[in-house]
Amino acid sequence: MIARLSGSLAESVADHAVIDVGGVGYLVQASSRTLSALGPIGGAVMLFTEMQVREDAITLYGFGSAGERDWFRLLTSVQGVGGRVALAILSVLSPDELSRAVAGGDKAMVTRANGVGPKLAQRIVNELKDKVGAIPIGSAGSVAVAPPGGAAADALSALANLGFRPAEANAAVAAAQEDLGDGATLDALVRLALRKAAKS
Structure with a gap:
């Protein structure tokens, strides 16, 4: 099972991206929300993933946050909701918005997604109404995308190896890079990122 990918963005189109991890390109289906946050080609990215194995295909889905992946798993547990429909829903509704829609029984919000009619939304x-409590609202509304390239990517990897969650590592490294500027050394970036992560 592939749970996460860290690498550089090799390609990004309307419904998928290709992430280069050590010279191997992984094609990852993703929501338009996640794809739009990936940044420039060649930039460093880290995505949570979910792999679905079927008789006729093996598909890798990518998510910018753990919350988005959790919602994907919940959505695909509903009869009639496959991976593509789940991504369509996550393209128009953030995890927080989806939590509110389901908790409030607002099927109209869910029907905003392509391919979701009133019956399926209902x-x-x-x-999922009884399962919404399993995902804390606000747990991962933001998309975790690594700052592009160089020392920042190495710093991100260092924090990930220390056990930081991708969203925490991204935020800390981005804040450290903003303070230190583009010419910062890896050592300086990691030190400042650790301090910032400790304060958050």
Whole structure:
């Protein structure tokens, strides 16, 4: 099972991206929300992933946050909701918005997604209403995307190896890079990022 990818962005189109990890390109299906936050080609990225194995295909789905991946898992547990429909929903609704829509029984919000009619939206709301409490609202509304290239990517990897969650590592390294500027050394970036992560 592939749970996470860290590498550089090799390609990004309307419905998927290719992440280069050590010379191997992983094609990852993703929501438009995640794809739009990936940054420039060649930039460093870290995505949470979910792999689905079927008789006719093995598909890797990518997410900018753990919350988005959790919602994908919940959505695809509903009959009639496959990976593409789940991504369509996550393209128009953030995890926080989806939590509110399901908790409030607002099927109209869910029907904003392509391919989701009123009956399917009602089923989603009904089946997931009792499960919404499993995902804390606000846990991962923001997309975790690594600052592009060089020392920043290495600093991000260093924090990940120390056990920081991707969202925490991204925020800390981005803040450190903003303070130190583009010419910062890896050592300086890691030290400042650790201080910033400790304060948050």
